[in-house]
Amino acid sequence: MRASVSTAQDLGMPAIYLHLLAELLNTIGVDEQDLLLRVGLDPARLKSTELRVSQTQASEFVTRAIIESGEPGLGIMLARKLKLPLHGALGTAVMSSRTLGDAMELMTRYLTLRVPHLQISKRENANLVWYIVTCDIDLGPLHGFIMDAMLFGCVSMGAQLTGSVVDGLRILRRCPEPAYFQRFRSQIPVPVEFGATDNALVIPVSRLSLPVRFTDDQLAASSRAQCEEALRQLTEDAGFACRVRRVIETSHPFPPKLARVAGTLFISERTLKRRLQEEEASFQQLVDQVRLERAGDLLRNTTMNLSQIADALGYADAANFTRAFKRWTNTSPSHYRNASRTPGSVPAPTDRILTAG
Template sequence: MRASASNAQDLGMPAIYLHLLAELLHTIGVDERDLLLRVGLDPLRLNSTDLRVSQSQASEFVTRAIIESGEPGLGIMLARELKMPLHGALGTAVMSSRTLEEALELMTRYLTLRAPHLHVTKRRGGSNAWYTVACDMDLGPLQGFIMDAMLFGCIFMGAQLTGAIVEGSRVLRRGPEPAYFHRFRQLMPVPVEYGATEDALVIPVSQLDLPIRFSDEQLAATSRSQCEEALRQLTEDAGFACRVRRVIETSHPFPPKLARVAATLFVSERTLKRRLQEEEASFQALVDRVRLERAGELLTNTGMNLSQIADALGYADAANFTRAFKRWTGTSPSQYRNHTRRPQGIAAKSMLTATV
């Protein structure tokens, strides 16, 4: 029995996918910025392969995107735009693999990093290999979107990896063919069969030895280690405090009110506070930690003055921001900025590891 989205572990969705979807909405005439803001997401924070968006916000954004665009095939449209570098360390590991089979094995092992709640199982039968994709929970409207993006995305990305569509491959989909699919069928480079008993990629065993164009043994080893570490970290960060932090990190306006975060996570304010206390955390401490990290990024990577940074971080003025930053790090924002622009910048950046 599959869990529901309300009581299953929320590992979040990579923000970069929502950024890419927002760009797609713009091309078909939808005001993507307005839509993101209504969901409470900061458009400027989504262009990242590292940040993750809470499952509830991702689901709300996708659902609204489908309704307001009138396009139920957005998952297929997204699949055609997916490029390997968008998938972070997993994308790098896959690109640097030796063969298609090796790339698919990496996808099978580390898929949780990019598509939580989906898992892949492999089996061989006769001359074909089946890579079956299943979901361990009910994602509601998000599920069809994710399955479209995942399965069809693999076909397009396989061509990126090998230089051509993998000959003899096909896609199996459960259930009847959706009404919208006929508009996309001619764009599919491989057969798509609905009415199957599983969602799967079927690939001839003879094609699994196809070489990857970007193979790099040293890069492969490094990126796989990064995937292992990322998977470990994601598993460890499955607590409630991490869920709260994800909402804070991508929220607009910033900083978000406690009531807004509680509503996003479908809990009461009292429950949110209690669950954070159980993990020896507090809402304000999480907000301050995100503020400190954002402050470091803005001071290091932009030419924004202190008043602009203070406004971006939700402070009334530069003086309040300066006092808070000095309390956190022991130095002023201006001193921190000067240090990060000199050779000793590494030492200055270590200030951000101070406990808020």
């Protein structure tokens, strides 16, 4: 039996995808800001290309988006917005590949970085190659949305890479044809076969040698190395503390209460504390780590005054924030800001808590 979204290992979902979905909802008349806040997500944090949202929150947001928009075809609509640069290091690696076949090999190896729990396997004969997409958990009602976004997004990706829709490309779907598909059929430039044995992209072997328009061997090598490192780190970050941290990082209001995080992860407060303790972590330590990173970013990259930063980080006033920042970094927020803006000066570190608060 496959695990469900709520019980499977949580590798997180790239926040930028939820940001794109929120923008899409806005265009069809849904109050996306209200919806995000009700799920406990901070809309501003979703614009990051680095952060990952916990899968439980991502699943709740997508499910509510489909229900409240009354649009079951949101996955197809989202696929059209998925431009390659939004896919992080994987998008860069794919764009700088030499051929379409090379790009598909990268997708096969590193898909987990962008869509956790989906895998691509390859089967071929003399004329055709099947890239078969499977899932190792039970996505429930999200399955159709995820497969729509993934498969139809690959059609768009192929066109971005080669300059036109890949000739001979077709999509296979295991499910019966959903009623909503008729409204989108004219917008999809490739044949789609429902009721198939697999969910798959089928590409003529001859088309895999198509050159990619943005080929850059040096960039391809460096971005592939980034993908390898990201995959290693994602695997290492699969512990419980990382799951808790992902919820904290994107939560609204910030910082979240322990009870809210425990509820998001479908566990009791006592269990959350115990499991963190097993990994030699604490909830407050994780909150402080996120606060420190946010503080460094706000001090470096905004003109917000200390009172505004304190408020954004959940402190009662600037004095409390300043004391905490000094405790963490052995320097004041003002000194850190000045140092970060002085050429040749190295600001105090904001990648770790110097003293657990």
